[in-house]
Amino acid sequence: xxxxxxxxxxxxxxxxxASMADIVFLLIIFFIVTYNLEVDxxxxxxxxTMVRNEIPRESAVISVxxxxxxxxxxxxxxxxxxxxxxxxxxxASDVVARNxxxxxxxxxxxxxxxxxxxxxxxxLKQAKVKTIFLLSDQKTAEGSRR
Amino acid sequence: MKLQRRLEKAEIFTGSMADxxxxxxxxxxxxxxxxxxxxxxxxxxxxxxxxxxxxxxESVFVKVLPDGSYTVDNRPLPLSSFADxxxxxxxxxxxxxxxxxxxxxxPDADAPYGAMMAAFDELRQMHLPDRLNxxxxxxxxxxTQREIEATWGALGVAMP
Numbered sequence: 001x002x003x004x005x006x007x008x009x010x011x012x013x014x015x016x017x018a019s020m021a022d023i024v025f026l027l028i029i030f031f032i033v034t035y036n037l038e039v040d041x042x043x044x045x046x047x048x049t050m051v052r053n054e055i056p057r058e059s060a061v062i063s064v065x066x067x068x069x070x071x072x073x074x075x076x077x078x079x080x081x082x083x084x085x086x087x088x089x090x091x092a093s094d095v096v097a098r099n100x101x102x103x104x105x106x107x108x109x110x111x112x113x114x115x116x117x118x119x120x121x122x123x124l125k126q127a128k129v130k131t132i133f134l135l136s137d138q139k140t141a142e143g144s145r146r
Numbered sequence: 147m148k149l150q151r152r153l154e155k156a157e158i159f160t161g162s163m164a165d166x167x168x169x170x171x172x173x174x175x176x177x178x179x180x181x182x183x184x185x186x187x188x189x190x191x192x193x194x195x196x197x198x199x200x201x202x203x204e205s206v207f208v209k210v211l212p213d214g215s216y217t218v219d220n221r222p223l224p225l226s227s228f229a230d231x232x233x234x235x236x237x238x239x240x241x242x243x244x245x246x247x248x249x250x251x252x253p254d255a256d257a258p259y260g261a262m263m264a265a266f267d268e269l270r271q272m273h274l275p276d277r278l279n280x281x282x283x284x285x286x287x288x289x290t291q292r293e294i295e296a297t298w299g300a301l302g303v304a305m306p
Contacts, residue, residue: 021160024167031174047263051270052184105185110260114210114253115291117262122290125190135185136263 040079040107042071047110048139055133056103060095062088062120063107070120075102085119092127103131186266188288205287206235206245208269210253214261228268229277232284242281245272250287252294 042065058075065071072091073079082088095102104124108117124132208228209217216223218231236243249269253262266286273280289297 021163027171047260049186049267051267053187055183108259112259114257114259115255117259118290122292133185133187
């Protein structure tokens, strides 16, 4: 059989990478839109619930970790520890004075004694906080997941 | 004789663009919070100065004990039996069924927070079709220790 050989200059093989930047830019746009800076980095095991509502972005956070350390954040800055539950009330009053509609999130470990959470909720109620969220994980049929 | 120089095509080098944007992606991925952004909400009751009197009304009293178990109206009851018990509290003749009695959730000071959340979650689901299929959500109250003490004080009764 006669082999036909193409004559002339053959193009160099290459992988086109021009569209790579477009894809990566799309990914960046996704991350920017869904970006949510974690203001409280305390590690807690959250209780699992079936009923879960979306928490507004930049809500104020009161967290209680396993060792009982309470941290507070106004929603934009990183959380800072407070010496006692009583401090939560004055902090919440300051935040509410600046933004009366701001929601508060209580992020407590599932093994926390309820008395601590009770005092926090009471302090928030006294500070005239309008909406309080109790942060939780999704409960599934097999158990819970983050 | 004039030699003709071969001109190179003008181009903007975009090969490193992907590297830069990948770096940006890595930054966003590392600093992004993958934490939970959902939770159980409860609206704090609004103050009503016109209603200064406290009226005693029949309610369902759910208590969370220090060991994480529950009593409903002072009777031990597992979480899975809440729906069966609350079925008996449906307003007679209501269609769709409604429970107008408030449910007071009162965890013990030493009760684990997780047990309180489990009970709160169960009560919040009570109106759903797979539970009691109520016409409206239950009226759940989560009073704090100070509020309970103030209420008992206002009623002029020593706390039990």
